[in-house]
Amino acid sequence: MSSSTEIESLATGEYKYGFITDIESDSAPPGLNEDIIRFISAKKSEPTWLLEWRLKAYRRWCTMVEPNWAHVKYPAIDYQAIVYYSAPKSTANGPKSLDEVDPELLATYEKLGIPLHERARLAGVAVDAVFDSVSVATTFKSKLAEAGVIFCSFSEAVREHPDLVRKYLGSVVPYADNYFAALNSAVFTDGSFCYIPKGVRCPMELSTYFRINAANTGQFERTLIVCEDNAHVSYLEGCTAPQRDENQLHAAVVELVALENAEIKYSTVQNWYPGDKEGKGGIYNFVTKRGACRGKKSKISWTQVETGSAITWKYPSVILQGDDSVGEFYSVAVTNNRQQADTGTKMIHLGKNTKSTVIAKGIAAGRSNSSYRGLIKMKRGAVGARNYTQCDSLLIGSRCGAHTFPYIEVEGNAGQVEHEASTSKVSDEQLFYCRQRGLDPEQAVSLIVGGFCREVFRKLPMEFAVEAQKLLSVSLEGSIG
Amino acid sequence: MLNIVDLHAEVGGKPILKGLSLSVGAGEVHAIMGPNGSGKSTLANVLSGREGYEVTGGSIQFLGVDMLTLKPEERAALGLFLAFQYPVEIPGVNNTYFLKAALNAVRKHRGEEEIDAVDFLALMKAKLAALSMNELLINRGVNEGFSGGEKKRNEILQMTILEPKLCILDEIDSGLDIDALRYVADGVNMQRDGKRSMIMVTHYQRLLDYIVPDYVHVLTDGKIVHSGGPQLAKDLESQGYGWLKAEEE
Numbered sequence: 001m002s003s004s005t006e007i008e009s010l011a012t013g014e015y016k017y018g019f020i021t022d023i024e025s026d027s028a029p030p031g032l033n034e035d036i037i038r039f040i041s042a043k044k045s046e047p048t049w050l051l052e053w054r055l056k057a058y059r060r061w062c063t064m065v066e067p068n069w070a071h072v073k074y075p076a077i078d079y080q081a082i083v084y085y086s087a088p089k090s091t092a093n094g095p096k097s098l099d100e101v102d103p104e105l106l107a108t109y110e111k112l113g114i115p116l117h118e119r120a121r122l123a124g125v126a127v128d129a130v131f132d133s134v135s136v137a138t139t140f141k142s143k144l145a146e147a148g149v150i151f152c153s154f155s156e157a158v159r160e161h162p163d164l165v166r167k168y169l170g171s172v173v174p175y176a177d178n179y180f181a182a183l184n185s186a187v188f189t190d191g192s193f194c195y196i197p198k199g200v201r202c203p204m205e206l207s208t209y210f211r212i213n214a215a216n217t218g219q220f221e222r223t224l225i226v227c228e229d230n231a232h233v234s235y236l237e238g239c240t241a242p243q244r245d246e247n248q249l250h251a252a253v254v255e256l257v258a259l260e261n262a263e264i265k266y267s268t269v270q271n272w273y274p275g276d277k278e279g280k281g282g283i284y285n286f287v288t289k290r291g292a293c294r295g296k297k298s299k300i301s302w303t304q305v306e307t308g309s310a311i312t313w314k315y316p317s318v319i320l321q322g323d324d325s326v327g328e329f330y331s332v333a334v335t336n337n338r339q340q341a342d343t344g345t346k347m348i349h350l351g352k353n354t355k356s357t358v359i360a361k362g363i364a365a366g367r368s369n370s371s372y373r374g375l376i377k378m379k380r381g382a383v384g385a386r387n388y389t390q391c392d393s394l395l396i397g398s399r400c401g402a403h404t405f406p407y408i409e410v411e412g413n414a415g416q417v418e419h420e421a422s423t424s425k426v427s428d429e430q431l432f433y434c435r436q437r438g439l440d441p442e443q444a445v446s447l448i449v450g451g452f453c454r455e456v457f458r459k460l461p462m463e464f465a466v467e468a469q470k471l472l473s474v475s476l477e478g479s480i481g
Numbered sequence: 482m483l484n485i486v487d488l489h490a491e492v493g494g495k496p497i498l499k500g501l502s503l504s505v506g507a508g509e510v511h512a513i514m515g516p517n518g519s520g521k522s523t524l525a526n527v528l529s530g531r532e533g534y535e536v537t538g539g540s541i542q543f544l545g546v547d548m549l550t551l552k553p554e555e556r557a558a559l560g561l562f563l564a565f566q567y568p569v570e571i572p573g574v575n576n577t578y579f580l581k582a583a584l585n586a587v588r589k590h591r592g593e594e595e596i597d598a599v600d601f602l603a604l605m606k607a608k609l610a611a612l613s614m615n616e617l618l619i620n621r622g623v624n625e626g627f628s629g630g631e632k633k634r635n636e637i638l639q640m641t642i643l644e645p646k647l648c649i650l651d652e653i654d655s656g657l658d659i660d661a662l663r664y665v666a667d668g669v670n671m672q673r674d675g676k677r678s679m680i681m682v683t684h685y686q687r688l689l690d691y692i693v694p695d696y697v698h699v700l701t702d703g704k705i706v707h708s709g710g711p712q713l714a715k716d717l718e719s720q721g722y723g724w725l726k727a728e729e730e
């Protein structure tokens with residue numbers, strides 16, 4: 001269907017909500033079709049262009065096949081069994097109180113020092129209490145407004161700043177980019193929007209934690225961050241507490257745009273529920289994250305600590321378009337028990353003298369599998385481009401696996417690519433050495449692994465780094481028999 | 482302090498210690514010498530509870546406690562310290578951080594309070610100075626890229642900070658230059674306070690010139706075949722182990 005006929009069909013109001021009884025209802029029935037998408041869009045009172053964009057994405061998605069090249073295995077996902085819209089968050093199937101929550105999960109909260117009132121929310125229990133964070137968020141907002149920074153939910157951005165959203169949405173990750181991005185584009189329900197105007201250094205680190213309603217952004221989250229010329233922002237996503245969600249499939253999209261001399265630092269600590277020891281009930285995390293260094297001398301830096309999810313499929317990437325722009329990727333991915341992670345990055349060098357650095361640390365324990373997959377691409381015009389990739393795997397025990405899949409495509413002799421890789425084990429000697437000095441095996445492992453990850457942790461904002469270290473020890477608990 | 486009776490132990494199914502007995506009293510320094518492969522390091526590993534070293538007979542009592550039921554970290558907390566023949570590298574783990582974690586683990590076991598960062602740093606500085614050690618080393622990864630001699634000195638630094646009751650020094654003199662040997666020996670001698678006991682494994686008399694032992698034992702084929710005073714080491718230095726074997730027969 002061409003876009004003009006789409007608009008026509010919309011304009012003539014031919015579509016019906018069909019089986020969806022009424023727009024007042026709180027959730028859509030399971031399944032995905034154009035009516036559902038219209039329902040979502042109407043629910044959010046979106047402008048026509050956005051609905052149209054969603055529909056295009058949906059139609060494209062229908063023609064696409066789910067990728068299967070990643071080094072992960074999971075049963076087929078029934079996309080028609082998923083509920084694509086529900087507000088407020090349905091808690092019908094969730095635990096009714098903390099008493100019903102997996103005691104191991106609660107023990108983990110305890111160890112991580114999560115405040116009591118936060119635990120229920122994280123565990124997916126329906127809670128009515130108003131969190132302290134709401135008042136924190138309000139003071140926070142006024143400070144940002146003073147600086148001219150826009151930081152709000154995606155829905156709010158669509159309402160309040162439609163031109164900005166329209167200008168940048170899909171400009172880095174087009175709706176047809178890949179299967180999961182197309183799905184997200186069709187059905188995303190909320191997320192974050194952040195805009196830093198020219199010359200502004202965002203006065204504080206932005207964290208989704210402080211954004212009101214952040215808890216209910218759902219499984220198809222959409223984030224868009226735009227930094228104008230000479231602007232600067234550091235953005236923190238996620239939290240260290242293992243979050244439970246009854247939605248098994250998560251397919252988020254994150255787009256970053258850095259204009260001339262702008263800098264975006266995006267840090268993630270991802271700790272979705274990995275499932276029990278057998279991997280049951282864990283989250284599938286299929287994320288598309290990409291940044292565009294559009295302007296000269298711009299810089300985008302991804303730092304991630306991935307410990308959660310049953311399956312992770314994620315490649316934060318940078319398109320280095322502006323001359324002298326810089327892309328960085330620092331990653332720690334931990335898998336334990338039955339977890340599977342296929343993660344890495346893509347650095348696409350287009351501009352002259354563009355530079356990228358990739359430091360990826362994969363840690364596998366239990367029966368888990370951790371893969372690094374990285375693409376370094378240098379187009380003909382990327383004269384003087386340089387990449388340095390270092391990719392290290394650490395194995396704990398003998399039943400886990402670590403794999404490295406580096407792809408390098410350099411056109412002509414555009415630039416210079418350097419790749420180093422290593423695989424090591426937490427050795428018996430190291431463990432014994434630590435234990436002889438009085439450390440118990442768990443302390444020993446977390447110390448050794450922390451040392452292995454040091455280069456990446458150093459890139460995290462201070463408190464995040466401390467939390468990440470703690471998180472690491474909790475994630476690897478029981479990994480030493 | 483330590484009482485080993487008729488100890489038998491295997492590594493990988495192969496018997497290495499074959500009826501070893503040794504008694505170490507408080508404040509005593511015992512030197513253990515013996516040919517390569519006779520089981521000296523094995524004894525050190527067995528005493529500290531290393532996995533893979535299976536005790537098949539005999540007993541080890543340390544401070545009146547049956548050691549064989551204890552985990553390595555429990556033995557360490559009781560006050561057993563092993564200076565390794567080959568200290569392992571732990572990349573990326575800051576030396577200071579490591580030592581502080583170790584000290585706190587041991588203190589916790591003893592029911593003492595954790596030491597705070599400021600006090601610890603002061604303690605570390607004092608010990609470094611006492612051992613004439615380069616301060617830069619303590620901010621590197623544990624043994625990471627250390628020279629052989631630096632690794633050995635780092636072991637002694639750890640020992641002086643953890644203040645154990647019994648120290649097993651496995652060839653602490655190997656790989657040291659002449660000055661370093663003196664610093665290490667001085668460090669060890671400073672630890673001799675009449676209460677702390679030591680077992681020193683060495684091949685050479687020159688270490689024993691600096692650290693004069695109370696007893697010298699010869700370990701051959703998994704057993705202590707000869708014991709004596711400091712003079713024994715001198716005899717061994719000049720005559721080798723051959724005459725002992727002959728004597729035995």
Ligand SMILES: Nc1ncnc2c1ncn2[C@@H]1O[C@H](COP(=O)(O)OP(=O)(O)OP(=O)(O)O)[C@@H](O)[C@H]1O
Pocket residue numbers: 492493495497515516517518519520521522523524566
């Ligand atoms: N894992 C193992 N499997 C089989 N044999 C082993 C193992 N570890 C040690 N051994 C053997 O045990 C014997 C004693 O070794 P040990 O390291 O205790 O000797 P040592 O007296 O310390 O020698 P050196 O003076 O060379 O340090 C050697 O024959 C050695 O090959």
Ligand SMILES: [Mg+2]
Pocket residue numbers: 521522523566651
């Ligand atoms: Mg030895």
